[in-house]
Amino acid sequence: MEYLSLFVKSIFVDNMIFAYFLGMCSYLAVSKNVKTANGLGIAVIAVLLITLPVNYLLNKFLLTPGENCIFGPDVDLSFLSFIIFIAVIAAITQVVEMVVEKFLPSLYSSLGIYLPLIAVNCAILGGSLFMQQKEFANLGESAVYALGSGAGWYLAIVALAAIREKLSYANIPAGLKGTGITFITVGLMGVAFMAFMGLAI
Amino acid sequence: MGKMKETILNPIFKGNPITVLVLGICSSLAVTVELKGAFVMALSVIAVTGLSSLVCSLLRKTIPNRVRIIVQLVVVALMVILVDQFLKAFEATYAIDKQLSVYIGLIITNCIVMGRIEAFALGNKPLPSLFDGVANGAGYGMILIIVAFFRELLGSGTLFGFRIIPQALYDAGYVNNGLMILPPMARIILGCIIWAHRSIDKDLQEK
Amino acid sequence: MNTNSNVYTVIYTTVVCVLVAAVLAFVSQSLKSRQADNEKAETISQILTAAQFGEKEHWQEIGNAKTIEFFKENINGENTRIYSTSDLKALNYKIKDGIVKSEELPRYVFNNGIVVLPVYGAGLWGPVWGYIAIADDYKTVTGAYFDHASETPGLGGKIKDDPAFRAQFAGKKVIYDGNGPLSIIKGGAPAGMENAVDAITGATMTSKGLHEAIATWLNAYKDYIEDAREVGEAIVTIVNGIEKSGTNAQEE
Numbered sequence: 046m047e048y049l050s051l052f053v054k055s056i057f058v059d060n061m062i063f064a065y066f067l068g069m070c071s072y073l074a075v076s077k078n079v080k081t082a083n084g085l086g087i088a089v090i091a092v093l094l095i096t097l098p099v100n101y102l103l104n105k106f107l108l109t110p111g112e113n114c115i116f117g118p119d120v121d122l123s124f125l126s127f128i129i130f131i132a133v134i135a136a137i138t139q140v141v142e143m144v145v146e147k148f149l150p151s152l153y154s155s156l157g158i159y160l161p162l163i164a165v166n167c168a169i170l171g172g173s174l175f176m177q178q179k180e181f182a183n184l185g186e187s188a189v190y191a192l193g194s195g196a197g198w199y200l201a202i203v204a205l206a207a208i209r210e211k212l213s214y215a216n217i218p219a220g221l222k223g224t225g226i227t228f229i230t231v232g233l234m235g236v237a238f239m240a241f242m243g244l245a246i
Numbered sequence: 247m248g249k250m251k252e253t254i255l256n257p258i259f260k261g262n263p264i265t266v267l268v269l270g271i272c273s274s275l276a277v278t279v280e281l282k283g284a285f286v287m288a289l290s291v292i293a294v295t296g297l298s299s300l301v302c303s304l305l306r307k308t309i310p311n312r313v314r315i316i317v318q319l320v321v322v323a324l325m326v327i328l329v330d331q332f333l334k335a336f337e338a339t340y341a342i343d344k345q346l347s348v349y350i351g352l353i354i355t356n357c358i359v360m361g362r363i364e365a366f367a368l369g370n371k372p373l374p375s376l377f378d379g380v381a382n383g384a385g386y387g388m389i390l391i392i393v394a395f396f397r398e399l400l401g402s403g404t405l406f407g408f409r410i411i412p413q414a415l416y417d418a419g420y421v422n423n424g425l426m427i428l429p430p431m432a433r434i435i436l437g438c439i440i441w442a443h444r445s446i447d448k449d450l451q452e453k
Numbered sequence: 454m455n456t457n458s459n460v461y462t463v464i465y466t467t468v469v470c471v472l473v474a475a476v477l478a479f480v481s482q483s484l485k486s487r488q489a490d491n492e493k494a495e496t497i498s499q500i501l502t503a504a505q506f507g508e509k510e511h512w513q514e515i516g517n518a519k520t521i522e523f524f525k526e527n528i529n530g531e532n533t534r535i536y537s538t539s540d541l542k543a544l545n546y547k548i549k550d551g552i553v554k555s556e557e558l559p560r561y562v563f564n565n566g567i568v569v570l571p572v573y574g575a576g577l578w579g580p581v582w583g584y585i586a587i588a589d590d591y592k593t594v595t596g597a598y599f600d601h602a603s604e605t606p607g608l609g610g611k612i613k614d615d616p617a618f619r620a621q622f623a624g625k626k627v628i629y630d631g632n633g634p635l636s637i638i639k640g641g642a643p644a645g646m647e648n649a650v651d652a653i654t655g656a657t658m659t660s661k662g663l664h665e666a667i668a669t670w671l672n673a674y675k676d677y678i679e680d681a682r683e684v685g686e687a688i689v690t691i692v693n694g695i696e697k698s699g700t701n702a703q704e705e
Contacts, residue, residue, distance in 0.1 A: 124481035174348035219446035228437030235430030
């Protein structure tokens with residue numbers, strides 16, 4: 046039950062895009078049509094699902110001082126956490142890229158240059174940093190959180206791509222075309238997502 | 247000298263990283279609820295972009311091409327950790343660092359930093375690289391501060407924590423716009439800034 | 454020099470890694486004590502604010518050293534360990550599992566009789582925590598201070614930033630009845646209810662989270678508080694008895 050509520054919460058309430066603004070760069074760049082958005086969304090879920098538990102273990106057994114630390118309880122390496130997290134993410138993204146290139150060449154060609162961009166996607170590093178902040182109790186929780194926030198990101202990018210496909214037929218003021226209207230659209234989608242928080246505005 | 251001026255002014259207006267290039271928005275909007283946080287975030291980003299551009303430019307002839315990206319990433323991460331450690335260590339900035347929480351760490355993945363190193367620092371001398379980094383950080387910071395200005399003024403009626411909207415107005419029935427402090431409004435304000443910017447500078451309009 | 458050879462690449466990356474690690478280790482070691490002081494002083498200033506020794510801004514103004522010194526001068530008792538928020542979080546798990554005894558939980562007893570008890574729980578976005586100060590009758594709340602990791606500024610953030618919300622707690626009573634030891638009630642506490650305060654308008658989830666944090670922790674302190682009340686009442690009876698016998702003696 047705890048896992049289910051964490052899962053639902055990380056998709057809707059703690060949505061990476063709408064609540065925390067994470068991964069906005071590639072979110073805006075790759076949301077022009079649903080097909081590529083779909084591919085990038087799945088890639089983000091996959092990378093999050095691998096990196097977050099790995100970083101969880103590193104954080105628990107290497108970086109945080111305490112009885113679990115393999116260097117002894119007094120060694121505090123938490124100042125290295127940013128660099129370790131980003132190194133793990135960069136390495137794993139590289140591996141995922143190679144696997145996708147080998148086994149799913151069509152997906153690889155449609156994602157083009159955006160796959161390497163996942164390494165600097167804030168949603169991935171953000172996931173690991175939130176994991177560290179939320180101090181999850183076990184590996185399962187961190188994996189569920191990764192799956193949920195990845196799914197939330199996927200949902201957000203596919204929804205935006207669908208809206209943008211329709212928007213290309215709309216008559217928009219010249220200055221607002223492209224980026225401007227996209228931002229406002231994302232803002233309005235965000236307002237809709239606020240409803241999940243049960244907030245009275 | 248003219249070139250130097252160009253290096254500094256271009257990223258702030260015509261080539262602004264946020265409104266024109268749409269880079270680095272990831273971590274920018276979450277910290278714009280209040281001016282104080284936006285201000286510290288802007289300074290941190292300026293420090294990180296400036297210093298990492300400088301260091302990468304100094305190293306540019308020695309970096310092996312194959313591990314270029316990872317070396318850059320290490321340099322950027324180093325700068326971000328230094329900024330974070332210093333913010334945590336001083337009494338004046340400790341509270342703000344807590345408020346910014348993960349967003350300081352997310353400067354690492356801010357596309358502006360890596361983007362400027364790739365596009366400028368690796369091909370230029372250290373001093374212009376430093377200026378380019380600082381100017382891009384400043385262009386980014388400027389947008390943060392503009393967004394934060396509107397969000398704090400309309401959302402809380404304060405600026406830097408000081409009350410701006412007089413009590414008399416509240417007594418007359420004025421209420422703060424609660425929507426302003428929620429995440430979606432940051433994007434809508436940014437959309438409007440881009441609109442205004444592109445209406446003035448027609449070259450930037452997308453077809 | 455060929456910068457693309459394998460040997461060069463390996464040596465280069467190794468040197469970069471070692472250098473970066475050395476710089477970071479040096480900086481982190483030299484700033485560590487200041488960071489720890491900041492964290493400790495922050496917690497202490499929250500405790501002192503709850504105990505009504507001064508406003509939060511006051512402690513920020515006088516700085517870390519003086520805040521810690523003031524705390525040491527005024528605290529009573531041996532057990533003055535400062536629990537960080539992650540310590541509180543660990544205790545929160547133990548409380549929920551029911552494996553911690555009331556007397557093992559942290560409490561800060563000051564020389565003037567005020568007792569400060571921490572509370573910890575989940576708000577809307579992240580953890581919320583705080584300190585509740587109780588007078589020496591172990592019943593009347595004299596003050597409170599709350600903090601949060603990431604509640605929305607202006608809404609849930611008001612548990613920290615809105616002095617009016619905190620001020621409500623002063624004068625309330627901790628009563629273990631059906632309404633919970635000390636409740637935060639959405640839509641306003643009914644008049645005359647001594648153990649309830651009003652929730653923050655527009656921040657239902659944060660208020661609810663804080664309500665649950667207070668309920669969980671004060672229930673965990675129940676044994677300790679009730680024992681202390683009994684001891685207090687016993688002392689009052691004895692004192693009254695002595696006074697009575699004293700007056701009796703005079704009359705004789």
